[in-house]
Amino acid sequence: MNKTYLIFKHEFLLAIRRPGFIILSLIVPVMALLGIGIIKLVSSLSDAPANEITVIGYVDEVGIFDSQTTEGFDRLVPFSSMEGAGEALARQEISEFIIIPSDYTSSGVVKRYTLQKEPQTPPATEVYIKSFLTASLLKERVPAHIVSLILSPINLEVSRITEQGEIAIEKRNVGNIIIPALFSLLLSLALMFGATSLISGLGEEKESRLIEVLFSSVSIRQLLLGKILALGIAGLLQVLVWLISAPLILNLASSSFGGFMSSIQLPANFLILGVVYFVLGYLLFAVLSIGIGAISPSAREGSQLSMFYVMLGFVPLWFSSLLMAFPNSSIWVFLSIFPITAPVQTMLRLGVSDIPAWQILTSIGVLVISIVGGLFLSIKVFRMHMLMHGKRPGIAEIRLNLKNA
Amino acid sequence: MKAVEVNHLYKSYTGKRAVEDLSFSVDPGEILGLIGPNGAGKSSTIKIILDFMKPDSGEVKIFGQQMDEACKNQIGYLPEEKGLYKKLTAIDLILYFASLKGMDKSSAKEKADVLLRRTGMFESRKKKIKEMSKGMGQVIQFIVTIIHDPKLIIMDEPFSGMDPVNTELMKNIVSDLRDNGKTIILSTHQMNQVEEICDRVLMVNDGSEVLYGSIEEVKARFRQHSVQVNVEGEIGDLPGVIEKKLNKDFVELVLASDTRPQIILDRIREQGIDINRFEVKTPSLNEIFLKLAGADHE
Incomplete structure (x- = not known):
């Protein structure tokens, strides 16, 4: 049987059986159900019976x-x-x-x-x-x-005029923002957990020297590919659980929620871009994690070092209110193209404004180049430093080794 | 065809030479003891053989060819530091690593049962590694190393931390493997084990070969021309003895180069002294190691 598949199967089963994975996958729907239940309970306790005048x-x-x-x-x-x-x-x-x-x-x-x-x-x-x-x-x-x-409350019917001067088909309302915002938050969480899981696994194998036993059986390419695919699929599974449970939960809520759901119109390219940016975002974080995992003397230090780019990935969420207030600022264009922030920023922007095709293409192009280049460097660093343990190589040493490799 | 051929290997790390012009070979069905002080270059040599890293120059061949994926399936490696997936059960761990070596599940299961029974670990096969003692974990890792019936087995300090019973068990298994035609490279600091089970020995120091050959050849090379005797009474002056060294239980008589030990035995008997012990002195591998490495390993 293909060794990459064997590694993938092993890592995937390990990942989805972790208590942390199960808890995080279920916590979103469970918390949502709890929240709706609490709201309904509080409302029913404090309000007068429905038929009482x-x-x-x-x-x-x-x-x-x-x-x-x-x-x-x-x-x-x-x-x-x-x-x-x-x-x-x-x-x-x-x-x-x-x-x-x-x-x-x-x-x-x-x-x-x-x-x-x-x-x-x-x-x-x-x-x-x-x-x-x-x-x-x-x-x-x-x-x-x-x-x-x-x-009566004011009834505003909003229509968007396209760049060609025509009235756009979809209507904009608050619902258009909520789903992209929610997806962006979940995307950030999925990327963070994917990255830290990869680093944690590599770190443990390095600390215990298990990596040497693995290398005596499989190649670096097989090992890394198997791990990246396994954690990526596990992350995607987690995101799917959240996405599938969200509308079901919302429909369980009061009729106002159900009616609200029917008013939501997602941008036509949302789902496709959602999958594309999840895959590219995850691959980028995985590539960075491979390099960090290779040079970190321990799993704990690797996780700490990874916080640098993981936290950067959350930056678009920190400024989401500014995005809604000033949707056309050029800072969002930059963040949509900068690789680490691109996945989350682009998905957030989809709910607030139109994104020109050239920006999306540039964003995806830069991400792909970053992934390919990063993978090339990370594998070199991985090969050189994965078997070294106990101390972290300095920047100068890494550069010298890369130069001589 | 040699099982392992290493030719003129060189490897340096930032300014430090780890392996310098090292050449050796290992025949099929042979156990080669790889010994040397700490930092001598043993681990670097093993890593290069296993293709964990590339040498600066030189060549390594495994069964006549460069290391590739097919070759990896023929190799079993037991590293010095024994690391396992703590949350897996022993049997799941063994089957996983067996699959990575190309074994199908049913064959692996069958072989695993045999090895688990032989090592007394069958009842613990469903225990998680984290629930096992260190010694038990080492036995499991040993099983992982040999389950796929590799042609070449490389072990780094395989018996460290093992109790005497398990050590003896592992040594018997290693000897059986050799007798079945497997090639084994055994890196260790325990010279008594090298003497007991290895056929040939390679000692490295500062990255270079300092000793290479069969155990008998090496011992003979370093044999001092002396005898150890324990007698009732005093030994007088004997022609042909150039030095007497008094020890607690015996006297070491250093002989002149043209004096055979048999002559000294006859001369002692002519003195009418009762002889309790008369032995031609052969240095232990540990003594040879200490002499060459120039360090006092207690």
Whole structure:
């Protein structure tokens, strides 16, 4: 049987059986389920039963708000004085009451009294009170349908004009950003764990001199290829678990989530670029990890050294809010082409703005060149230093060995 | 055809010569002891033979050809530091490395069972390596080295850290392998083991050969013309004896170059002295090693 395949199979099974791998693969869907469950639990404990009418008392000192009105499950009941409203509140005939002071039309202030300890007024109550006040102020001055329009949330339909001056097919909304952002975060995590797993494995084999036994059986190419493929496939498996579970979990959530999901339109090239950048990003990190693993005297030191490029890979996420605020800045173009940040930055940008084809092609081209060149150097460094242990060679020694190789 | 041929090997590391003009060969069915002080170049030589690194110049041939993938399947290597995958069971580890040597699973399983039983490790085959003692781990690694029935076996300090029982067991297995036509290169500091099981010895120091030949030839070369005697009473002056060295249990008589030991035996008997012991002195390999290496290894 092909030795590269044997190495691949062994390393792949080792990787997916690690407790850390299993935990990380499941943690995203499990945490999401927990989060949804907690939100639902908290909502159900704090909200009134769905069919219970919430009665809100009000004292109108202006003299124009005189409706006893019911809307949905909320009902407004007038009181002549604050004392009367307070007594009704104490008897729990009402859940809360508001005082519309005499200077409301100039100050805009309404006072609200409740038995509950709340950090802020529940949004639904706030909307209901606002609707009541606005409708009362506009009553008999503005037609009812105009009042309804004023009270409804603004409904903005956004369309994008392409460079050719045509209206683009897809619609942009918040949902377009969430999936690329989530994918970028998961991509960063997958790259980080892939890189550190590779370094950790190489470091342990080097420390225990197991690498010598392996070299007596397989070539460097077979060993490295087997390891890179195994950890890459394991990482891809992990990402797939996250991606497949995400929509299933979101659809388990409330109908608002489900409806929200239906409004999401991913960029046409998102999935293809997602796979391309995962593969290229992983290969780049793997190549760097081979070199670091070869020169590190121990697995621990290798992991520490790898943090340099692993953390660089997270830079696009650190500045994601700036990306959303200033999507057309040239700094993002640079980060989309710089090899270490390119995978995550490009995927983030896909959710925020269009990326010209030349930038994507340049980004991929630079990544490929970096991988090929890096692989060439890393294998040389690996061959020279993998059997040395106990001390890390200095930069000068590495350069001299590369020159003489 | 020689199993291993090394010709005019040179290797340097940043300014330091590790191997200098080293040449030797190993025949099939022979155990070559590779000895030398620390830093002598033994490990570098082994790494070059195994193609872990390239020499600066020189040539290595394994069974008449350059090292390649097919050759690797014919070689078993036991490094000095015994490292294994701690989380694998013994049997899984053995089968994995056997597969890397081109063995199919059923043959490997069958052979593994035989070797595990022979080494008394069969009951522990499903234990994880991390649950085993160091000695047990070494036995497992030894099995990994020979499971694929390699033609050439290179072992670096194979018996270090092993208890006497396991050491004797391994030595018997190594001797059996040699008797079955396998070629073995054994690198060790334990001279008594070299004397016991090796056919020939190569001693290196500062990267160069200082001693090379069969154990008998080497000992004969360094044999001092002296006898060790233990008698009842005093030995008087004897013609042909140029020096007497008193030891705790015997007297060493250094003979003149034209005096045969048999003559001295006759002369002692003529003195009417009861002889408890009369032995022609042959230096041990350890004494030869110390003499050549110029260091006092206690």
